[in-house]
Structures are given as C-alpha cells and as structure tokens.
Amino acid sequence: MERPGEFELIARHFAPIAGPGGLGLVDDAGLLRPARGYEIVVTVDALVAGVHFFPDDPPGSIARKALGVNLSDLAAKGAKPEGFVLSLVLPKGWTEDWLAGFAAGLAGMATENGCPLIGGDTVSTSGPLTLSITAFGSVPAGRMVTRSGAKPGHLVLVSGTIGDGALGLKVHGPDKPGWVSKLDEAARAFLADRYLHPQPRLALAAALQQHASAAMDISDGLVGDLAKLLKASGIGAEIELDTVPLSRAVRAAIMADPALAELAWTGGDDYEILCTASEMEYPALAAAADSAGVMLTAIGRVTAEAGVARYSEQGTARGFVQGSFAHF
C-alpha cells in the first residue's frame, strides 16, 4: 500500500485535531494568543520507543501518554491548557493504520483536555519512534506555581495514588515478575492502564494556582522528585511513608512481595501532583480537590533543613539509596 506524503498525512490525520491557532496546519507556524494579563507556561517532553513506552503498545495509547505527560506538567504548574505542537519522528515501516490509531488517541486526549494541536513537524528516522511534544498553558501573569515556594511548616501533599505506574510497567512489560500472577485480573488491568494512560490532574490546576506554595508532577518517582522540589525551595521535609496513598492493587502487590513498597515510593510514571500548601491555604485546596473528585493526601511537612528529606515508616527512620528512576 502506498503511504501518504507528509502534506496528505497532515491533512488527513492531524488537521482535524488543530485549533484556531493552528491555522489549518498549512502555514509555517501556529499562534498563541494569551488573554490580557495572562502569560504562557511552556513544557516539553520527549518519548522514545523502548525507553518510555513499548514499541508495540497500541498507537493510541502512545499518543495519549505523549500528550498526557505534558498536560501533567501544565496541571502541576496551575496552568490551563491552550495548545501543543508535535514532533513526530517515524521509524521505517510505519503504516497508515498505525498513524490513524495514533492520531485518534491524540485527538481524544486533546479534546478531553481542551488542548488543540497548533503545529508540528514529521520526519523519518532509521531509529525508534520518537515523539516530542511542547505544550502550552496559560496562567495569570506571575502566578505560575513553581517548585521553589515551599516554606517550613507547609504540608506536603500528593494527588491520587503512588506507585501504580511503576508496578504497572512490570505488569505490562514482557518480563513479568512472580508477584504479577498473584494479583487478580482487575488489579493487573488497573496497574497496566495506569502505566499506559497517565491521567493529567488538570482538574486540580486552578486550585493549585490559587492555593499551593510549590508544585511539580511526579514523573521520576516520589522520593526522587521530592528531592528536586526540596532543592529548588531550599527546604527539607519529614515524610511519613505510611500515609503515602496506595491503590488497592499496589497494596495487594506489596502483600505478595513486601519489597515492592520501595518500588512504589521510588519508581517512575506516577504522573500525580506533588505540592505544598500552608496550613492556611490547605483547607481551600482540599475542598477544591474534593470538588474535582481528585484525592489529595497529606504525607508530611516541610522543614527548614535545606535539601534533607527524612522518611519514617511505622515510626522508624528509613533511607533510600536510589532516590529516583531516571529515563535518561
């Protein structure tokens, strides 16, 4: 079957995802028009087949993840999505069927989150499929939530449940550890889905923008990403590991193999929000999270000990040798 050229491909599969700023994807550039008094938050994430996803993952899932991880960054920054651009680096042997599935997943994610395509580039490679998405959100000027605003005494909070993505990777991947067979079908499906389809916590974005003192998304593991936030804010934290929210599936896996608790705390692919809030702002933030239907759990408190994270489990101090999962 003959494959379409770049322009046909764009018209057929990507133009339908384009917003007004995309100008029909027939020009050299797209446009962002922030409302008066707003500025643009810019985030970029690259994903490579065999590193960030499996080459034979469903193309729609790959697309959802590629956009989802960027939207997760926007959510953490308290930004409202405004659009994105895509660099699509296609390996030899791609098919139009694959591309149609990819575009359908991308369209779904873009529509569900109000984040239209405004531009892109498509090139070919002798290597693996590679995607780079740059996503744009808007915040009132000067109000992006940074990593650096946490102060001693503030609460440390996380959205959702932690560790699903890291365990989901094991469940979904080709070399399944023994514990996987001890989970029921629903738990396995839940974990694999959490790995494949990150859900950006955009429902929290406005509340974070108004009430959080610092925030970031958890992409490389809670322990490692908390270390980055502490460094940026010049503060420390005391974390009670028993309070870290775990899903039913992760709890079942830890029952089967207690060593998995460490994987849950340190593994990547959570795409939940890690944030801090003062005692005064916390009630409003918690109420907004409740309204949005997103679980938000206090797991500890900010201290003045710059860069030092103290973890305790059932009252006993606990250290981590390897803090963070690195995609790099």
Place this chain on the structure above:
Amino acid sequence: MERPGEFELIARHFAPIAGPGGLGLVDDAGLLRPARGYEIVVTVDALVAGVHFFPDDPPGSIARKALGVNLSDLAAKGAKPEGFVLSLVLPKGWTEDWLAGFAAGLAGMATENGCPLIGGDTVSTSGPLTLSITAFGSVPAGRMVTRSGAKPGHLVLVSGTIGDGALGLKVHGPDKPGWVSKLDEAARAFLADRYLHPQPRLALAAALQQHASAAMDISDGLVGDLAKLLKASGIGAEIELDTVPLSRAVRAAIMADPALAELAWTGGDDYEILCTASEMEYPALAAAADSAGVMLTAIGRVTAEAGVARYSEQGTARGFVQGSFAHF
C-alpha cells in the same frame, strides 16, 4: 570518563543559555510573557542525524542549524524571537566533549539572535541523534505574515541567493560529484558553509511584518515551496528563472555542469525568504532590505491562475517534474 547525569548536564551546559523565562531550567516549565497587544508565533522543526545533517558534523554546527532553521521560520512570519525549547535525544556513546561543543554552538546562535533557551528535555535513544526545537517569536496581534495573503499582481521576491544549500550538501557530503573538483577552494568552502550554517533572515522580519502580503522560508526548494505558497494563497505565479539570484559559487558549478541549475531551483536547505508584496509596498520593503544588508530580488509576479506556477528560462517555458526535495 564518567558522564554527567541529566541535572548536572543541564546546569553545566544549558543553564548558561537560559533566559529569564527559563527560570534557571530547574522547574518543570518555562514562561513566555508577550507584551500587551502582541501574540506568540510558534514553530517546530525536528532534525535527525543521517537525514538532516551528517552524524559527524561538528556538534556546534548541528546546534546552529537546529536553532537556525527554526529562526528562519520566525523570520518569514515577521516575528521577533523570544525563546526556544529543545528536545535533545542522545544516541549511545555521546561524550561530554561533544555536548560541550553542541551547547557552545547553541549558545552562539541563541545570543546572536536574541533567542534564549527557556526549557527542554534530554532523553536517550538506541537510534541516531535527534533534535526537536520549538521556537517562539512575537508579532503585533493579528499581524503574523501567513502564506495566504498573496494577490494577483503582487511581486514574488526571494532573499539572498538560491541553491547554495543544495549544492553545499554535495560539496560537504561523502560522495562528491565530479563538478566539485572544478570549483575553487573559496567556492567549495562557501557552499559547504551555506549548507552547514543557515543564516536566518531575522533582519528582514520587521519589514516583512509591515510590508509583505505573504511569506514563508525556503527549506524544501524554491520550486516546491512556491507551490505551497500558491496553494495556500489560492493564486498562481509567473517566474523568470533567469532572475533567480545565484551566488558566484553556484554560477561556477552550473558552468561546470549545466544540469545543476535545476538542483539549485529545486533543492532544499536554502533557508532564504520567499515572499510577495504589492507594487505599493515593494519600495518600502526593498529599502528595509537594503538597510538590513539583505539582498531581496524580484523573480516574478503573482497571477490569478490558482495553484499554477509558470516558469520561463530565457523566454522559453520550463516545467519541473520533481518540484520539491522532501526530508520526509
């Protein structure tokens, strides 16, 4: 030698290139703050080793080209550069020396063109080096120069000289055709440099924004890119090929092998501006180009024949079978 981790690497090589909107490259996102009444032009280009450049090109040249081709798009849109983000997808075996050279080239290009780094992502791949840059420029709201504003009677203009990049690729590449040896050393060096180091015509941006009716940059060959502009504007054009500006080096190459004229007109990697202007606006545009020291040459005129480009050479009609060089 141990290679630095991602965070050290960013701090050492990329943070010095960061502008205020980059927030020191320690947060999840960068910021764009358009002045009141301005909007943001967004362009993205991906480059793959072995497709868009040679893997053993100097790393500083690769960096300059990656940013340069994006700045060329901004120039064509009449936009003033405001910043860029970089996805750096590193192959196995990269060295810190390589990276230092890359960052130095990137810093030079960013500084020379007033376009600071505001964010990025660094990942690894089993495939070739891949770069994706998203660049941002500002234009007064509603004033981006599109591809679609050309009207019958307008002049068709190009900046600089055409064909240097396409012939430069042959001069620079590993399989040099016979004509290369017939050029003098200065001509060979000029052409290779034009291929390796595109010069974005940002000096023309303000004048294009004020006086051009349509514009795009020429990246895939004059003939093919003109076809895209005609399609977007719903117009035609009559082009006198004898008036297409050629460098001394390209003229010498055509003397050695007359078939190279077609390569000059259709080959890629010009990164010059193709634009249209009304008779009324042309003098101001030409004067601004003169002031900027950029050659701007009229090569034909817009016609009402939608999508039809008529070429003539020394009074004789001329057609092109293969209109465009495709990177895809």
